[in-house]
Amino acid sequence: MTFASILIQLLNGLAAASSLFLVSAGLSLIFGVTRIVNFAHGSLYMLGLYAAYSLIELLGRTPLGFWSAVVLASIAVGLVGAAIEVVVLRRIYRAPELFQLLATFAVVLVIKDAALFAWGAEDLVGPRAPGLGEAVQIMGKRIPVYDLLLIAAGPLVLGIMWLLLARTRWGALVRAATQDREMVGALGVDQAKLFTSVFFVGALLAGLGGALQIPREPANLDLDLSVIADAFVVTVVGGLGSLGGAFLAAILIGVAKAFCIGIGTVHVFGFEIIFSKLVMVVEFVIMGVVLVLRPYGLLGKKPALQRAIGDILPPLTSPRWQVAVAWIVLFLLIPLFADRYVVVLMTDIACFALFAASLHFIMGPAGMVSFGHAAYFGLGAYAAALLFKRAGLPMEAALLLAPFCAGLFALVYGWFCVRLSGVYLAMLTLAFAQISWSVVFQWDALTGGSNGLVGIWPSAWLAGKSAYYYMTLALCGAGIALLWRVLFSPFGYALRAGRDSPLRAEAIGIDLRSFQWAAFALVGGLAGLAGAVFAFSKGSISPSAVSIAQSTDGLVMVLLGGVETLTGPVVGAAIFTWLRDEVARRTEFWRAVLGLTILAIVLLFPQGLVGGLKALANRWREARA
Amino acid sequence: MNAVLQVEGLHKAFGGVQAVADVSFAVSAGELLALIGPNGAGKSTCFNMLNGQLAPDAGVVRLDGKDIVGLTPRAIWRRGVGRTFQITATFASLSVRENVQMALYSHAGKLRSLLQRFGASFGVEADALLDQVGMLDQADRICGVLAYGDLKRVELAMALANRPRLLLMDEPTAGMAPKERVALMALTARLARAQKIAVLFTEHDMDVVFGQADRIIVLDRGRLIAGGIPEDVRTNPDVRAVYLGGTH
Ligand SMILES: Nc1ncnc2c1ncn2[C@@H]1O[C@H](COP(=O)(O)OP(=O)(O)O)[C@@H](O)[C@H]1O
Numbered sequence: 085m086t087f088a089s090i091l092i093q094l095l096n097g098l099a100a101a102s103s104l105f106l107v108s109a110g111l112s113l114i115f116g117v118t119r120i121v122n123f124a125h126g127s128l129y130m131l132g133l134y135a136a137y138s139l140i141e142l143l144g145r146t147p148l149g150f151w152s153a154v155v156l157a158s159i160a161v162g163l164v165g166a167a168i169e170v171v172v173l174r175r176i177y178r179a180p181e182l183f184q185l186l187a188t189f190a191v192v193l194v195i196k197d198a199a200l201f202a203w204g205a206e207d208l209v210g211p212r213a214p215g216l217g218e219a220v221q222i223m224g225k226r227i228p229v230y231d232l233l234l235i236a237a238g239p240l241v242l243g244i245m246w247l248l249l250a251r252t253r254w255g256a257l258v259r260a261a262t263q264d265r266e267m268v269g270a271l272g273v274d275q276a277k278l279f280t281s282v283f284f285v286g287a288l289l290a291g292l293g294g295a296l297q298i299p300r301e302p303a304n305l306d307l308d309l310s311v312i313a314d315a316f317v318v319t320v321v322g323g324l325g326s327l328g329g330a331f332l333a334a335i336l337i338g339v340a341k342a343f344c345i346g347i348g349t350v351h352v353f354g355f356e357i358i359f360s361k362l363v364m365v366v367e368f369v370i371m372g373v374v375l376v377l378r379p380y381g382l383l384g385k386k387p388a389l390q391r392a393i394g395d396i397l398p399p400l401t402s403p404r405w406q407v408a409v410a411w412i413v414l415f416l417l418i419p420l421f422a423d424r425y426v427v428v429l430m431t432d433i434a435c436f437a438l439f440a441a442s443l444h445f446i447m448g449p450a451g452m453v454s455f456g457h458a459a460y461f462g463l464g465a466y467a468a469a470l471l472f473k474r475a476g477l478p479m480e481a482a483l484l485l486a487p488f489c490a491g492l493f494a495l496v497y498g499w500f501c502v503r504l505s506g507v508y509l510a511m512l513t514l515a516f517a518q519i520s521w522s523v524v525f526q527w528d529a530l531t532g533g534s535n536g537l538v539g540i541w542p543s544a545w546l547a548g549k550s551a552y553y554y555m556t557l558a559l560c561g562a563g564i565a566l567l568w569r570v571l572f573s574p575f576g577y578a579l580r581a582g583r584d585s586p587l588r589a590e591a592i593g594i595d596l597r598s599f600q601w602a603a604f605a606l607v608g609g610l611a612g613l614a615g616a617v618f619a620f621s622k623g624s625i626s627p628s629a630v631s632i633a634q635s636t637d638g639l640v641m642v643l644l645g646g647v648e649t650l651t652g653p654v655v656g657a658a659i660f661t662w663l664r665d666e667v668a669r670r671t672e673f674w675r676a677v678l679g680l681t682i683l684a685i686v687l688l689f690p691q692g693l694v695g696g697l698k699a700l701a702n703r704w705r706e707a708r709a
Numbered sequence: 710m711n712a713v714l715q716v717e718g719l720h721k722a723f724g725g726v727q728a729v730a731d732v733s734f735a736v737s738a739g740e741l742l743a744l745i746g747p748n749g750a751g752k753s754t755c756f757n758m759l760n761g762q763l764a765p766d767a768g769v770v771r772l773d774g775k776d777i778v779g780l781t782p783r784a785i786w787r788r789g790v791g792r793t794f795q796i797t798a799t800f801a802s803l804s805v806r807e808n809v810q811m812a813l814y815s816h817a818g819k820l821r822s823l824l825q826r827f828g829a830s831f832g833v834e835a836d837a838l839l840d841q842v843g844m845l846d847q848a849d850r851i852c853g854v855l856a857y858g859d860l861k862r863v864e865l866a867m868a869l870a871n872r873p874r875l876l877l878m879d880e881p882t883a884g885m886a887p888k889e890r891v892a893l894m895a896l897t898a899r900l901a902r903a904q905k906i907a908v909l910f911t912e913h914d915m916d917v918v919f920g921q922a923d924r925i926i927v928l929d930r931g932r933l934i935a936g937g938i939p940e941d942v943r944t945n946p947d948v949r950a951v952y953l954g955g956t957h
């Protein structure tokens with residue numbers, strides 16, 4: 085590489101970093117003040133891009149039209165953010181933190197379909213910035229003027245934000261709330277107004293980040309999740325709540341990515357290293373390294389003493405065996421009276437029930453929220469498919485070995501994850517899932533790349549849908565039963581103890597990390613079993629099994645049913661799978677229907693479905709007594 | 710007399726704040742040593758260095774003659790150091806009995822079982838410990854709903870579960886009614902003497918301190934300014950100055 089081409093890559097990276105910084109700054113601001121991890125922040129960025137596209141069409145491709153469009157789009161997105169806060173989140177600030185997360189997932193679904201409805205499924209390529217379309221010559225290379233402008237936008241916004249935070253009353257309140265949320269309530273500040281304004285500003289920054297990218301990147305519907313993953317990484321690498329850190333991290337990651345693309349393919353000692361394929365992974369590698377070396381990010385501080393460490397979960401009760409037997413009998417009878425369609429649906433539900441139960445184990449009783457649980461589900465599915473197709477093992481062997489492969493990955497990923505806690509841990513799990521996804525997605529020769537693998541059918545004796553259903557029921561049922569059993573064992577209790585008070589656990593000799601690590605491997609293996617069974621039931625497997633969307637589906641299932649009960653996640657999985665199936669057959673906009681349903685449930689039953697229904701039943705019983 | 714705990718030249722600074730400076734003392738088996746001093750004097754910091762939560766900048770901590778600096782809280786607990794915290798730390802979603810059982814399981818090294826049912830063992834032992842601290846009647850309640858004073862008692866029962874050589878109690882009676890305070894520390898003193906446990910505790914209630922402690926050491930801004938039997942400390946002019954906001 086010549087010096088000139090290095091310079092070009094650097095400038096390219098810096099231009100990309102600006103938008104990344106804007107989104108992350110908004111995310112960080114909102115988290116700092118409200119303690120809400122806004123999963124919909126990527127969706128707001130996406131809306132910014134779409135809105136800018138339409139506004140430019142409307143106002144004309146003139147410099148005035150372009151810049152007015154960028155400003156108006158940002159403000160519009162800011163208003164959407166404020167609306168989300170007022171309509172949804174304000175009602176559930178008292179609910180468990182995880183439930184707020186669920187609400188933001190629902191918003192992601194709704195915004196995605198709203199965008200699909202308004203702008204269609206095609207990518208929309210925006211115009212060049214009028215008047216800035218030409219390039220300048222730097223060391224013999226052509227650099228678009230617009231990129232230089234973008235590079236300046238990052239520090240400019242950083243400066244403005246800094247002034248706002250340091251010099252205004254609003255900024256003082258934001259800083260106070262970031263340090264100690266309760267204190268602001270105690271000072272008699274109108275918390276509702278503060279939160280709404282923070283959402284407005286945070287969303288505006290995301291919208292601006294999106295709108296500014298319109299000349300460089302087409303608007304498309306996949307941006308929401310890919311941008312939120314990037315923004316998580318930047319926020320965590322920089323340190324939650326640190327604007328300067330986010331800026332630094334955005335530059336680091338933007339430049340690293342640009343270099344990977346710029347370097348292309350190099351040959352070292354006879355090996356071919358395709359750097360351009362590392363683009364999707366490099367930021368997560370950076371994040372992994374930073375978190376291991378500096379667990380609270382580059383400029384982050386160890387979170388100040390938190391008064392309420394999570395929510396006190398009620399004790400678990402095991403389901404009554406009479407009830408369990410009744411359900412099992414019902415499940416066994418289903419193929420006798422139901423049609424093929426129902427049997428296939430029930431097979432899906434059983435797979436996802438185990439997936440959700442394993443996620444519940446780790447995020448509820450073990451207290452480690454995973455944003456990337458699909459990694460183990462997907463890797464289990466791929467392991468089964470590869471052992472079957474590439475290694476030529478019989479289906480039965482592939483099915484039984486796959487969970488161990490997934491468990492092995494969980495062991496490796498978990499080793500890093502248990503060193504962190506809280507949001508940092510959650511985001512690291514997401515990072516590992518994303519690394520897994522991009523490797524699966526890009527390794528054409530082994531995994532079939534984006535097409536995945538086909539022809540993964542079960543052996544003859546399981547070829548019938550009913551036979552396969554019974555096997556699924558047996559394996560997934562056994563998996564769920566094992567998880568429940570372990571929860572009441574000394575090991576499971578030690579995990580719960582560690583979640584309640586890591587300090588006390590350590591002070592009575594419990595090596596919490598090793599327990600948590602083992603828990604990771606256990607749930608990873610069982611999620612892998614679910615994935616393997618799923619792969620053979622479909623006959624094919626694609627990277628979507630490892631995707632963020634699959635991870636968030638799992639979270640929605642668990643949170644929908646409620647983390648507080650054992651049966652909650654299973655019920656959540658059943659309802660989610662059934663609802664998605666039902667709605668998807670009727671309308672293209674199934675996500676929106678699902679999202680709105682979730683929002684309705686969140687607002688009506690802030691303890692999850694099963695918890696909410698139990699509370700209702702209790703009230704009814706009391707009323708009768 | 711053989712010291713169970715021997716501390717020499719302990720130092721800890723946070724940024725510019727010298728939280729603990731050149732602190733040395735010793736506690737023997739069956740002895741109650743009170744560490745007193747105004748808020749921010751460095752008492753909790755001292756405790757955290759003794760049980761391995763914080764690494765001292767300098768100094769030696771010997772338990773039964775062996776240096777324990779650098780060990781994890783876990784390892785130090787295994788050597789027989791029980792601890793209660795200034796801000797209680799119990800397992801809020803478990804019952805009182807299960808909290809104590811957790812300590813007993815851990816002591817017996819039986820937490821790694823996946824298929825047994827937790828709670829099947831050590832019920833009797835847990836109840837005996839709870840009886841000692843007067844919490845048996847609340848054994849089935851969830852810790853999350855207990856009154857603060859009761860949590861302190863649960864902590865004491867948990868700390869006693871591994872038959873400790875040394876008990877570290879950071880403000881064990883904060884949040885309790887005055888009568889209860891004296892009762893709890895009198896109980897601790899009885900147990901300590903009977904089981905030959907060395908006890909180091911901090912306390913703000915002077916009735917408790919002067920009524921129960923065998924010896925008292927006084928910390929001010931990280932330094933030990935006095936030490937000795939209660940009578941001597943009570944009449945020490947430096948101590949009076951610190952407590953009455955004297956001439957500093
Ligand atoms: N983790 C910490 N970081 C920075 N300063 C600390 C920390 N812990 C304690 N300090 C400071 O050290 C001094 C002693 O605190 P502490 O040991 O809690 O006092 P005490 O328990 O006697 O009230 C105080 O000035 C306190 O602010």
Ligand SMILES: [Mg+2]
Binds near residue numbers: 753795
């Ligand atoms: Mg203290």
